[in-house]
Amino acid sequence: MSGRYTVSREDWSLHRKGEIDRQRHREKVKEAIKKNLADIVSEESIILSDGKKVIKVPIRSLDEFHFRFNHNKQQHGGQGDGESKVGDVLGSDSKKKAGKGPGQGQGAGEEPGVDYYEAEITIDELAEMIFEDLGLPNLKQKKKPELASESVEFRDVRKVGIQSNIDRKRTIFQALKRRAIEEGKQGLGKITREDLRFKTWEQVYKYESSAVVLAMMDTSGSMGPWEKYIARSFFFWMVRFLRTKYQNVKIVFLSHHVTAKETSEEEFFTKGASGGTRCSSVYELALKVIEERFNPEDYNIYGFHFSDGDNLSSDNEKCVRLVKDLLKVCNLIGYGEIEGPYYYSSTLKSAFKKIEEQNFTTVSIRDKSGVFPALKSFFNPDPLKTATGR
Amino acid sequence: MSINEKYELEKALEQITAIAKGYNLDFYDMYFEICPADILYTFGAYGMPTRFSHWSFGKAYHKMKTQYDYNLSRIYEMVINSDPCYAFLLEGNSLIQNKMVMAHVLAHCDFFKNNYYFQRTSRQMVESMSVAAQRIRQYEFAHGREKVESFLDSVISIQEHIDPYRDIGKNEPAIEKSESGGCCGGEGCGKGCGKDSCKDKGCEGGNCGHTHSEQESPYDDLWKLDHLGEGQESKDDTQKAKKFPKKPEKDLLLFIMEYGRDLEDWQRDIISIIREEMFYFWPQMQTKIMNEGWATYWHLRIMRDMDLTEEESLEFAKLHSGVIQSSKVRLNPYFLGLKLFEYIEKRWDEPGEEDRIKYGRPGGEGREKIFEIRELDNDISFLRNCLTEEFVEQEDIYLYKKVGYEWKIVEKDWQKVRDSLVASMVNSGFPYIVVQDGDYGKRGELYLHHAYEGAELDVYYLERTLPHVYKLWGRPVYLETVLDSKKVLFSYSGEKVSKKFV
Incomplete structure (x- = not known):
């Protein structure tokens, strides 16, 4: 007879299936984000955030694709409160229109019933991915190394040691070798006490060279909101990058229009300015800062300058000369030119073509997705390999 | 506890x-x-x-x-x-x-x-799925997780394309073995039929000599089905090519599983697992x-x-x-179902004049009626048979649609509401896609056909699903559908999805 019943409660504490697949999904989200870093790096929501927020990144590649009807062109059923009329508006898509992401007008999360997947990720997680391959190029041992940290490193193998530190691979290898020599046989026999190998550690002191980074930004009138935004996104990630990866890096913020001045970090990122452009002013200031405070004997020095390239043409000659001076004392100078909507016949970049020094790098950024390649080419730890910009 | x-x-x-x-x-x-x-x-x-x-x-x-x-x-x-x-x-x-x-x-x-629709579902699916999961796990060990996962991705992308009514008209081989196939029993075999028998009736445009034409009924269009595809037949005759499959095959999974040339055994097994599971879930969707x-x-x-x-x-x-909260933008199945069952019960308990005289309902049969419905119907027949003018008005059910950037109510006429709701449930709400040709262009390519009935496919999704089909089939794949009232053929041969109007 059916209709009997039982109530029970098992121990579910070891059931992990959902969590495991959730983890796998998370991995796939990360992969997808990595592939789209160039677009994500310069998202407004990140650059303009306080740096702590969890951000949302739309990921279309993890949609579960199948043949389906076009939701936007179909009729759907709904239920009113008894007073609905033909022509009543239930919702509107006008606020958030097409234009974001590769979906181009197809997806929109607020449509009734449509699922648009957005992954949540903390800025720290994102930073970790972005910084993975970045490093300060040409870092040299300087005279005054500063002690950074004390740590242990496993770098020796001995015949005695703690069981938990046993080096399995070497032990087995040793056993194979001994058997081959003693018995002339291949394959693994018994492992004797003689074969055992242990990993052993040593105390090491990690020295890190000191470095200083000069962040130079054009804040003249020709730098419109968009250009400033691009420059700031670059510096936003640069500052985060240097602070996470290096303990002894000092950052000096210099902004300029016709004249240059040193600013606080906050001012650098928030204050706007106007006026003409004379880039030589900032290079002069940089040289002065270096001379007064950072002896190249003691410091690795890097300079990064962002401008729209709309420099006073009479000033270009001087800029080239000053950059050459800077290159003598700096490990690397990076110049980023943000190409605005207008075309300038002679930009600073074209003047810089004369500079042939190896440690001078220029990039031009045309749109938001150019920020990530710029980061990659400026912070390429191994400049011999060509930067892998897109 | x-x-x-x-x-x-x-x-x-x-x-x-x-x-x-x-x-x-x-x-x-x-x-x-x-x-x-x-x-x-x-x-x-x-x-x-x-x-x-x-x-x-x-x-x-x-x-x-x-x-x-x-x-x-x-x-x-x-x-x-x-x-x-x-x-x-x-x-x-x-x-x-x-x-x-x-x-x-x-x-x-x-x-x-x-x-009724659950009568064929396995009641041991808990165990079957467990065994299947173990097999898939083993394949992961044997062939690598990435490989199995990406294969699953592809199979899952077309998992809805099974034929839940596979038992009807069974035992017909997919490949025509000889010329003597007794095709075309008048049940809409359409393009798949290469026989001449139904052509000789000499009727044009569906206005043929069926005797029941004195009384017009809303179902007259059904008779046209008999002659569907006759126009194409003459063309087909000249080629007289062997059809493969003989009739358009609704069960994509089955077709690919059986005829996919490059599939390995473990891959066929995975297809069969997903397919069986879909058969199990289908009645629940229905x-x-x-x-x-x-x-x-x-x-x-x-x-x-x-x-x-x-x-x-x-x-x-x-x-x-x-639980029964209704929504402006979707029909709550709990609410709609509850109300409809209560409405039917009431109609059969206290029949109106028409019900009593015309249909001879004595009243008091409400409970009996809803038990009958729960046994015999699915959502399609449930709504088609039981959604009345009175009910649609009483529950204020309407159709809405995107007009410009706004979602607007566009229809309140009860028949149109009913028909549209029913239409949206056909094939459990998935596009009806069949294998039209499994040897397209004599190159072993796969030609799929979407039976367009007024609802267009989502092109963004289509273009990303087709590569999955390609991955399973191993050769170029095509999908014919209709966009803006024009026939379109999408194709994918490993690089880019291309689209052309045909």
Whole structure:
């Protein structure tokens, strides 16, 4: 007879299936984000955030694709409160229109019933991915190394040691070798006490060279909101990058229009300015800062300058000369030119073509997705390999 | 769960079961299992506790769990179509919540056991899925996780394309073995038919000599089906090519599984697993409104018969109204189903004049009628047969559509509302796609055909699904559909999806 019943409660504490697949999904989200870093790096929501927020990144590649009807062109059923009329508006898509992401007008999360997947990720997680391959190029041992940290490193193998530190691979290898020599046989026999190998550690002191980074930004009138935004996104990630990866890096913020001045970090990122452009002013200031405070004997020095390239043409000659001076004392100078909507016949970049020094790098950024390649080419730890910009 | 709680639950269950049986609900033996939220949500995401592992379930689980964590939504139970019937209750449900849920679950089980569309479903699917999951796990060990996962991705992308009515007209081989196939029995075999027999009737444009044309009825168009595709036949005659498959094949999974040239055994096995699981889930998709409506109808009746304190009654009322909340932008199956069952019951209990005279309904047959419906119908026939003008107006059901940037109500005419709702449920709401040619251009390429009936496909999705089909088939794939009233052929041969108007 059916209709009997039982109530029970098992121990579910070891059931992990959902969590495991959730983890796998998370991995796939990360992969997808990595592939789209160039677009994500310069998202407004990140650059303009306080740096702590969890951000949302739309990921279309993890949609579960199948043949389906076009939701936007179909009729759907709904239920009113008894007073609905033909022509009543239930919702509107006008606020958030097409234009974001590769979906181009197809997806929109607020449509009734449509699922648009957005992954949540903390800025720290994102930073970790972005910084993975970045490093300060040409870092040299300087005279005054500063002690950074004390740590242990496993770098020796001995015949005695703690069981938990046993080096399995070497032990087995040793056993194979001994058997081959003693018995002339291949394959693994018994492992004797003689074969055992242990990993052993040593105390090491990690020295890190000191470095200083000069962040130079054009804040003249020709730098419109968009250009400033691009420059700031670059510096936003640069500052985060240097602070996470290096303990002894000092950052000096210099902004300029016709004249240059040193600013606080906050001012650098928030204050706007106007006026003409004379880039030589900032290079002069940089040289002065270096001379007064950072002896190249003691410091690795890097300079990064962002401008729209709309420099006073009479000033270009001087800029080239000053950059050459800077290159003598700096490990690397990076110049980023943000190409605005207008075309300038002679930009600073074209003047810089004369500079042939190896440690001078220029990039031009045309749109938001150019920020990530710029980061990659400026912070390429191994400049011999060509930067892998897109 | 404390002993006391368990005792309380069992006591309540005894009562509920007795009441349910008193109403002639007929269910399997029941296993109720109390489980914590993460477990219940896992089951919800997978559709079955023992199902195989895949990131898409992880995604669903994550979404559901997050909503639960933020207190946005909550599932109270999950019930499985199996014998004995497993039902999972959320740990932390209050006693009254559990009472309602148990009553609800009993009615679901009654539905699984008695509805016609579930008659062919396996009642041992818990075990089957568990075994299948193990096999997939082994394939992962043998062939690598990435490989198995990406294959699963592809199969899942076309998993809805099975033929749930495969048992009808069975035993016909997909390949025409000889020229003597007795095709074209007049049941809309259309293009697949190369025979001349129905051409000789000499009728044009559907206006043929059927004798029943004196009385016009809304079903006259059915007769045209007999002559569908006749225009094309003359063309086909000149080629007289062997068709492969003989008739357009609705079951893409089966077709690919059987004829995909480069598939390995483990891959065919995975296709067959997904396909079997889809057969199992299909009736649930087909009867969502009825099933939920039935369960809601009965939890309401059963709870009314229970001895509830004032406080409990209030809590129950809150819970119940949460379940049946209607929405402007979607039809709540719990609500719609409940209302429709109640409406039908009332119509048969107290028939109006027309019902009494024209259909000879004496009244008082309400309960009997809804039991009959729960046995014989699915959502399509349920709505098509029972949605009346009165009901559509009473419940204020309408159609809405995107006009410019706005979603607007566009239709309130009851017949159009009914027809559109029914149409949206055809093939469980998935596009009807068949294999038209499995040897397209004599190159072994796959030509799919979307049976367009007014609803266009989502091109963005289409262009990303076609590569999956290509991956399974191993040769170029085509899909013919209609966009803006023009025939379009999408194709993919490994690089880029291209589209051309034909």
